[in-house]
Amino acid sequence: MNTRAQIRMLADGRRLHLHDGPIDLVVEAFGVAAEIEAAYRAAARRFVTVLDELCRELYFLRQPTRANGPQPQGTIARRMVAAVAPFASETFITPMAAVAGAVAEEILQAMASSAVLSRAYVNNGGDIALHLSPGEKFAVGMVERPDRPSLFGTMTIHSHQPIRGIATSGWRGRSFSLGIADAATVLADTAAMADAAATIIANAVDLPGHPHIARVAACELAPDSDLGSRLVTRTVGELKLDDIHDALSAGLKVAESLRVANLIRAAALNLCSQTRITGECAALSVADSVMEGNLIHA
Amino acid sequence: MADDAIRCDACPVLCYIKPGRTGSCDRYGNQDGQLVRLDPHVMLERAQSRGESLVPFLEKTREWDGTLVSDAETFVTAIGAGTTYPDYKPAPFIISSEVAGVDMVTVVTEGIFSYCGVKLKIDTDRHLGAECSTVRAQGEAVGHVTTGEYGSQMLSLGGVRHLTGGSRHEGTTTCDTLLNLCNGKSVELEIEGGAKVVVEADKPPIVDGVQEERMRVGCGSATIGMFAKQWFGKVDEVVVVDDHITGVLSEHQAGKLLGVPETGIKMKGRRSTPGRYFKVAEPGTSWGGTSISDPLSILGPFDPEVARPGLRLLMVSTTGEQFAYYELDEALRPTEKELPASLRESVIRIKENCEPALCTVLFVGGAGGSLRAGVTENPVKLTHSVRDALTRVTCGGAPVYVWPGGGITIMVDVSRMPESAFGYVPTPALVAPIEFTMKLSDYATLGGYMDHVRPLNSIERDNEGRQRVVPRSDNPWPLRSAGSEK
Numbered sequence: 001m002n003t004r005a006q007i008r009m010l011a012d013g014r015r016l017h018l019h020d021g022p023i024d025l026v027v028e029a030f031g032v033a034a035e036i037e038a039a040y041r042a043a044a045r046r047f048v049t050v051l052d053e054l055c056r057e058l059y060f061l062r063q064p065t066r067a068n069g070p071q072p073q074g075t076i077a078r079r080m081v082a083a084v085a086p087f088a089s090e091t092f093i094t095p096m097a098a099v100a101g102a103v104a105e106e107i108l109q110a111m112a113s114s115a116v117l118s119r120a121y122v123n124n125g126g127d128i129a130l131h132l133s134p135g136e137k138f139a140v141g142m143v144e145r146p147d148r149p150s151l152f153g154t155m156t157i158h159s160h161q162p163i164r165g166i167a168t169s170g171w172r173g174r175s176f177s178l179g180i181a182d183a184a185t186v187l188a189d190t191a192a193m194a195d196a197a198a199t200i201i202a203n204a205v206d207l208p209g210h211p212h213i214a215r216v217a218a219c220e221l222a223p224d225s226d227l228g229s230r231l232v233t234r235t236v237g238e239l240k241l242d243d244i245h246d247a248l249s250a251g252l253k254v255a256e257s258l259r260v261a262n263l264i265r266a267a268a269l270n271l272c273s274q275t276r277i278t279g280e281c282a283a284l285s286v287a288d289s290v291m292e293g294n295l296i297h298a
Numbered sequence: 299m300a301d302d303a304i305r306c307d308a309c310p311v312l313c314y315i316k317p318g319r320t321g322s323c324d325r326y327g328n329q330d331g332q333l334v335r336l337d338p339h340v341m342l343e344r345a346q347s348r349g350e351s352l353v354p355f356l357e358k359t360r361e362w363d364g365t366l367v368s369d370a371e372t373f374v375t376a377i378g379a380g381t382t383y384p385d386y387k388p389a390p391f392i393i394s395s396e397v398a399g400v401d402m403v404t405v406v407t408e409g410i411f412s413y414c415g416v417k418l419k420i421d422t423d424r425h426l427g428a429e430c431s432t433v434r435a436q437g438e439a440v441g442h443v444t445t446g447e448y449g450s451q452m453l454s455l456g457g458v459r460h461l462t463g464g465s466r467h468e469g470t471t472t473c474d475t476l477l478n479l480c481n482g483k484s485v486e487l488e489i490e491g492g493a494k495v496v497v498e499a500d501k502p503p504i505v506d507g508v509q510e511e512r513m514r515v516g517c518g519s520a521t522i523g524m525f526a527k528q529w530f531g532k533v534d535e536v537v538v539v540d541d542h543i544t545g546v547l548s549e550h551q552a553g554k555l556l557g558v559p560e561t562g563i564k565m566k567g568r569r570s571t572p573g574r575y576f577k578v579a580e581p582g583t584s585w586g587g588t589s590i591s592d593p594l595s596i597l598g599p600f601d602p603e604v605a606r607p608g609l610r611l612l613m614v615s616t617t618g619e620q621f622a623y624y625e626l627d628e629a630l631r632p633t634e635k636e637l638p639a640s641l642r643e644s645v646i647r648i649k650e651n652c653e654p655a656l657c658t659v660l661f662v663g664g665a666g667g668s669l670r671a672g673v674t675e676n677p678v679k680l681t682h683s684v685r686d687a688l689t690r691v692t693c694g695g696a697p698v699y700v701w702p703g704g705g706i707t708i709m710v711d712v713s714r715m716p717e718s719a720f721g722y723v724p725t726p727a728l729v730a731p732i733e734f735t736m737k738l739s740d741y742a743t744l745g746g747y748m749d750h751v752r753p754l755n756s757i758e759r760d761n762e763g764r765q766r767v768v769p770r771s772d773n774p775w776p777l778r779s780a781g782s783e784k
Binding site (some may be wrong): 004006008021022051052055058174206220221222223224 | 303309311312313314316321322482483688717
């Protein structure tokens with residue numbers, strides 16, 4: 001059995017914490033007590049094999065995805081490939097771009113199919129899968145920089161909207177980024193798609209060749225990175241306001257094309273405290289106080 | 299592959315990590331060619347009112363938000379503090395703070411315990427193995443069965459003999475087992491000639507693949523005593539099956555007092571006192587910790603002189619998890635029938651009275667001379683100060699039990715400590731946080747390193763690598779002034 005995985009309730013007695021290797025999930029379900037318990041048991045049962053399943057196909061999952069290429073075995077791996085497939089013909093992307101969202105989605109599905117829940121979320125380090133039964137909603141807080149959690153806005157996701165996934169990507173986060181976005185937050189129908197799209201959009205917020213941006217080959221930092229020798233952002237020095245707008249516009253153009261293609265529903269791009277928004281989070285409210293039961297999106 | 303990268307084997311991702319970098323988890327890193335765990339230094343912050351608790355596991359260090367926390371509200375734990383062992387020099391952190399007008403000091407260090415172990419209390423009646431049987435993890439001997447105490451089986455794991463007295467592999471496996479147990483992870487143990495059991499602090503044990511649900515309410519005889527009145531009139535005979543003491547209602551003192559007539563029942567096993575039987579079956583993992591699956595197997599034929607057809611018999615285990623109801627046929631043979639509703643309630647009540655079965659992990663270690671030397675130039679004075687209750691000892695802010703007798707040997711419930719509080723060194727030995735808190739004036743008296751005392755706010759300002767956690771509300775606050783204890 002997997003003795004690495006940690007499965008425990010957080011001290012608030014409400015949220016479940018699942019941890020294994022680099023995977024760290026905070027899970028919360030809402031409903032009657034017996035259903036919540038059933039959901040948490042299902043989540044824990046599904047969770048214990050997740051890392052081993054992914055690692056079995058890790059080599060494949062670190063290779064660039066090709067349109068109509070071979071399919072992996074695992075259900076999470078398949079979610080990852082499906083999420084990055086729409087981008088594969090246009091750009092370099094590996095299924096790893098959707099790993100966090102795909103894991104969140106898989107655990108959420110295990111819960112929702114084993115219990116009757118009014119709402120639930122699985123937060124995988126900021127990549128979040130949502131479950132909403134009719135009439136329910138989630139308030140979501142957004143942070144400007146993943147390394148410095150402070151809310152810059154909130155938004156409300158209602159059950160009648162198709163959004164069930166949220167993800168954020170940026171060079172300050174845990175994963176490498178080819179771009180300079182502090183944070184690109186994406187709302188999409190699934191968490192895996194939000195994750196993949198956030199990666200693509202954050203990469204597109206960029207100023208190629210700008211002297212104040214330090215980049216280094218990913219493999220110099222992490223020899224086994226799926227990004228190989230591609231240059232990833234290490235530091236972003238002072239940028240002029242015009243440059244910031246140019247970088248955000250480049251990202252926004254990509255975000256809008258994804259929205260028109262119905263791959264995402266909304267995106268919020270952040271660079272040096274400047275924000276650009278496309279899509280349904282135009283309903284984003286900076287003044288709203290964060291409601292109870294919120295998600296802090298770090 | 300670059301020569302200077304190392305492979306991390308903490309999880310199946312098997313990251314190659316360059317010097318100065320971390321793996322994909324951000325928790326393990328390559329420090330000068332060594333794989334190290336990079337947990338932030340934990341500070342407990344008294345904020346129970348907030349309700350919110352433990353800071354998420356992987357949260358990055360936050361920048362200092364500029365607020366000043368009043369001294370008494372923050373306690374610096376030794377988790378991640380490091381150690382100066384084996385050097386004869388002051389502990390890494392000696393911190394002063396003012397609590398209710400009294401200057402207090404906390405000496406914070408991580409102790410390296412190569413003489414340490416874990417006492418495991420496993421709430422189960424099931425037979426896990428005979429006393430002194432070897433307990434193995436991953437095939438290596440890591441401890442032994444000690445005793446059965448009340449409704450629990452006690453194991454002793456680790457200790458110097460397994461950690462450093464055996465083969466290298468035995469030592470590292472023992473260290474790994476202790477570390478996992480202390481950090482709240484689950485561990486599979488195999489008892490020689492006994493059961494396989496999966497244990498995890500504060501979780502139910504899993505014995506031979508079956509998760510234990512409840513502790514028994516008492517032995518079979520005690521159960522008869524507790525429920526005799528509720529059974530009286532609803533059933534003619536009750537047998538509470540127990541590996542230790544099986545109880546029989548009609549013969550038991552409680553039955554006699556109520557005037558329960560004889561039933562002609564014949565029990566196997568050895569009669570101890572009326573209505574109390576030893577060794578009705580072999581120990582096992584079924585009914586009441588016995589090996590039986592058919593409860594009738596512990597009965598002989600009913601005495602035809604006394605028994606009568608239609609006699610009603612309830613057989614139940616000490617946890618109420620197993621039960622069966624019989625009536626005697628014309629040949630005085632018990633025939634199984636559906637449990638009447640009037641008896642179902644009593645079975646449910648037995649079950650209700652059985653508390654959830656858990657595993658409890660107590661870490662036991664002694665603060666040796668060199669650890670004490672990090673606190674004072676004259677280590678024995680620290681022992682005296684602890685003895686005299688002038689110095690409070692905590693582990694990661696959690697209360698400890700200090701054993702009477704010589705030295706500072708402590709015992710702490712790991713589930714009351716912040717998560718992942720323990721580490722290890724390849725010696726093999728466990729690294730555990732330990733804090734000594736006392737009045738600043740007492741610290742001076744015992745020969746403390748007064749020139750190394752620094753105020754708490756100097757630690758708080760230098761927030762690099764610090765993680766704030768909210769303490770458990772059921773732990774006493776480590777900085778409460780001496781004398782305020784009940």
